[in-house]
Amino acid sequence: MKVFGDMQSGNCYKVKLLLSFLKIEHSWQHIDVLNAETKTPEFLKMNPNGKIPVVVLDDARVLTESNAILGYFAENTPFIPTDRYAKAKMYEWMFFEQYSHEPCIAVARFINKYLGLPEDRLVEYQRLQPKGHQILAIMEQALHQRDYLLGDSLTLADISLYAYTHVADEGGFDLSLYPHIVAWCARVQQQPNYIAMNAS
Structure with missing residues (x-):
């Protein structure tokens, strides 16, 4: 199995993190977005949308969109709740990550x-700051009385949001303003088989 991505991209890193947690063997193929490597004919055959990450499974089937990839690999694992409502809340956070969090934190x-x-x-960068802080405040409030976004165990909700949140300072957001987020990040980092974004 091959994964095409950039470890410094949160959308790619979240996939790498889950694969590490689950100890799933794969080959990582670095893609340089600044050098338009997602726009080559070869890449566009895999993903006509020209974005990373892309997963090519052992049988040559292709998966794109980071949170869809997370769902595929986490099926029948503790990272997806079995309770119907809890699972919906997990997806609620994952949609929040892509439609509210990512457009502010990741873009900045x-x-x-x-x-x-x-x-x-x-x-544009300056305009993203207030909205980004609003998003972080929502997470801070949610983590005020629980260890993880859904309660006492790590789910895809945490993995998807951790990716860009833990490096939000690189977008100008001071995480020291959000002590519950900082503590949550530390808990994620203490998980077995955790891999850092800057790992080779």
Whole structure:
């Protein structure tokens, strides 16, 4: 099995993190988005949307979209609740991650970390800050009285949101303002088979 991605991308890292937690063997193929490696004819055959991550299974079937990939590999594992309501709440957080969290936290980080905060995107970067803090405040409140987003155990909700949250400072967001998030990040990092984003 091959995974095409960039470990510095939260959307790719969340896949790498789950595969590490589950000890699933795979070959990691680095893709440089800044050099348009997602726009080559070869890549577009795998994912016409031109985005990472992409998983090519052993039988050559292809999976795209990070949270869909998480769902595929976590099926029948403790990372997906069996209770119907709890599972819906997990997906609620995962939709929140893609539609509310990622467009603020991840984009601000991309502008700063990947692009070096260019002047032509400075206004956009500044506009993302208040919304990003609103998103982090929602997570802080949710983690106020529980260890993980759904309660006392790690689920895909945590894995999907951890990826960009734990490096939110690289997008200009001071995580010291959110002690419950900081403690939650530490709990994720203490999980067996945890792998850091900067791991080779």
